[in-house]
């Protein structure tokens with residue numbers, strides 16, 4: 001009735017009278033819904049629920065789960081997203097009763113351990129980023145950007161300055177200009193130069209008394225470390241602007257360099273990328289924000305505060321008494337479970353381990369790049385950090401586009417990389433192997449990419465019509481997003 005790769009809806013499997021569970025016989029008098037709720041509210045036909053047996057039910061959901069692809073099933077080199085393997089020990093620790101069975105409104109004296117963990121994580125992130133104070137509240141990287149920009153706005157307002165513009169390099173993550181606009185600023189794009197780095201002359205020309213901040217993604221979305229970073233920071237400060245570090249991809253520089261030491265005023269980090277939390281399905285995440293001392297008064301509330309008691313013990317509080325704060329940005333104390341995972345990860349690795357993360361991430365990216373650069377174009381060459389960007393323009397000349405290459409990779413069992421981003425690279429393929437992959441996995445991916453490059457020469461139609469092995473092929477994603485079919489109706493054709 002159904003093809004081998006098709007998973008029918010449970011409703012379509014339904015046969016009247018089948019059951020996956022037996023309920024015990026009723027041993028109390030049945031209630032009369034009409035008497036309880038009135039005629040108008042009581043339905044006259046039974047609900048259309050699927051009727052299936054237990055094995056059918058189990059197989060249905062197992063079949064659906066096997067159509068999924070994630071970091072636990074395979075290599076996921078989605079550039080800029082850091083889809084690395086997340087150690088399972090983090091899950092065990094985040095599920096400890098003492099963490100999951102507490103209530104956000106519980107009196108603070110009953111959740112001292114949880115608050116201590118947040119306090120310690122703040123300290124670890126201060127050390128890692130080189131900043132003076134950290135708020136763990138933002139719920140995502142982009143939320144951290146918004147919070148950071150609101151802090152910057154509050155700073156300028158307190159000094160009686162009206163600065164309307166935020167400079168964003170054209171190699172920045174798309175969330176940067178969006179966050180600037182949401183925070184009420186005008187985002188102004190700064191071009192990249194031939195090296196793929198910020199064009200210093202254009203940048204200096206764009207600075208002025210109306211610029212509130214400069215947002216820098218480093219390494220930038222080409223995977224390149226901004227070599228002029230000190231000059232960029234200095235010029236911004238000389239013009240009275242603050243500098244914002246988008247640290248979403250901190251795994252490239254962990255233990256090697258710190259935004260605080262480079263002179264940045266604000267930084268956000270994506271703990272769900274760098275510090276290992278499963279992500280990609282829409283959350284939850286966390287985007288802690290670190291600031292230098294001059295911006296600490298503006299951090300959102302509540303702040304985690306540690307007080308020394310006369311007996312020498314430490315008591316943790318959630319403090320709301322910060323008159324200059326930008327206010328609340330998130331319910332309660334943040335995405336707690338994600339923060340527990342981040343703390344567990346940082347403590348498990350320690351300073352040496354975190355440095356090793358950066359070294360392995362950078363080594364993996366340069367290894368894969370070096371083995372692909374003869375078959376794909378590399379518009380911005382040289383050493384990269386944690387990721388690199390290829391261009392599929394050579395294959396495009398054969399009628400094979402980057403989208404086709406990405407689809408064909410699925411036939412080889414890999415999640416495609418980020419494609420058509422950054423916008424400054426034609427037919428971009430943005431590849432981030434991450435630090436957790438073995439050489440064998442990287443070699444298998446390299447072999448697949450090389451095979452596809454060859455197919456593009458020899459049999460372009462094969463690549464153009466991919467994928468050939470997945471349950472579904474090329475979906476109309478725009479239509480799926482705009483007209484989602486979420487309700488089953490029996491008259492469905």
Ligand SMILES: *Cc1c(COP(=O)(O)O)cnc(C)c1O
Pocket residue numbers: 080081140141142143173175217246248249270285287
């Ligand atoms: C992922 C990412 C963001 C956005 O983070 P979210 O948690 O997805 O909101 C911002 N900047 C860069 C460079 C990123 O890679």
